[in-house]
Amino acid sequence: MTDSFSVCPFTPSDAPAWVAISNPVMGRQTTAGALLAEDQERSAAQQVNRRWVAEAGGQVVGIAHLFFFAFNSPGFLSAHVMVAPEQRGWGMGGALWQTIQTESGRLGASNLSTGVSDTDADSLAWAARRGFVQHLHRFSSSLDLTAFDETRFQADSERAVAQGITFTDMAGADETTLDRYLNFVADRLTETPDLAGHPRWPLAQVREILRLNSDPRPEWLVLARGPDGEWLGLTAMVLVFGGHVAYNELTAVHPSARVRGLALLLKLEAIRRARAAAIGTMRTNNHSQNAPMLAVNKRLGFVALPGQFQLHRRGV
Numbered sequence: 001m002t003d004s005f006s007v008c009p010f011t012p013s014d015a016p017a018w019v020a021i022s023n024p025v026m027g028r029q030t031t032a033g034a035l036l037a038e039d040q041e042r043s044a045a046q047q048v049n050r051r052w053v054a055e056a057g058g059q060v061v062g063i064a065h066l067f068f069f070a071f072n073s074p075g076f077l078s079a080h081v082m083v084a085p086e087q088r089g090w091g092m093g094g095a096l097w098q099t100i101q102t103e104s105g106r107l108g109a110s111n112l113s114t115g116v117s118d119t120d121a122d123s124l125a126w127a128a129r130r131g132f133v134q135h136l137h138r139f140s141s142s143l144d145l146t147a148f149d150e151t152r153f154q155a156d157s158e159r160a161v162a163q164g165i166t167f168t169d170m171a172g173a174d175e176t177t178l179d180r181y182l183n184f185v186a187d188r189l190t191e192t193p194d195l196a197g198h199p200r201w202p203l204a205q206v207r208e209i210l211r212l213n214s215d216p217r218p219e220w221l222v223l224a225r226g227p228d229g230e231w232l233g234l235t236a237m238v239l240v241f242g243g244h245v246a247y248n249e250l251t252a253v254h255p256s257a258r259v260r261g262l263a264l265l266l267k268l269e270a271i272r273r274a275r276a277a278a279i280g281t282m283r284t285n286n287h288s289q290n291a292p293m294l295a296v297n298k299r300l301g302f303v304a305l306p307g308q309f310q311l312h313r314r315g316v
Helices: 012-026 032-044 092-107 121-129 150-162 175-189 203-209 262-276 291-300
Strands: 006-009 049-056 059-067 076-083 111-117 133-144 166-169 221-225 231-240 245-253 281-287 303-313
Touching (some): 006 092, 012 032, 012 049, 049 092, 121 303, 150 262, 166 262, 221 262, 262 281
Parallel strands (some): 245 281
Antiparallel strands (some): 133 303
């Protein structure tokens, strides 16, 4: 513990300390290299991305991050402040928060969003004291792919065959087909509880969340088609946490094809492809109001992890 510290801009040499502090809080296993690669992607996309560290005794003991997050409400930037548990109570969090406020003011960004684990009462109280209020609740879940038993879903797979449903992906797709797929994703996103009422994403933003410009995995961009070739639904995964976890970014069904069990079939297809790539874990996040998808995850055996409250602080 110390009452002597300084707040400095983040440098690449701070990356190992950054992930050591943030990984336990965020429940992930990101590496320093993955963090720096993420910053490069944000820079290429010309997105707001500011990082600072609090140093004491030559060690990084606190971090702050102000950044653009695609799933935020329009007009909001994300703000994260984290301090090593043994260093809390000495004003570092307050100093880092002041740094974020100063920078967000300079950028003209008066509305801020932050995420706090739904099991972390202390951090929720800290955020509340700074004017943040609950906006929504997301649930995280994880599936052990090494123990997954696909035989339990044989009847579901047979139902897909009986309906004439086939699955394909974007591997080898021409630009016209890929562009259609990206538009299909953009349309489905506006139908999710997370983005209902938000502006439709530009295709450049869709490409970014699917990592098409940095780590393209077209075989993980899956499409369900009907017997006449109609596009019924999709599931899309990206590789995260240093290449050890398949993250199911989106599973969605066209409104005209719902109530046919397609979401489960699409998730099964994603699971098959992740296992074929020797990935041992699949992760996903769902809005608390997305009851149908939460039910699908539960049936597949996803295990609930601590969820996260998204909190908003509107400028005055």
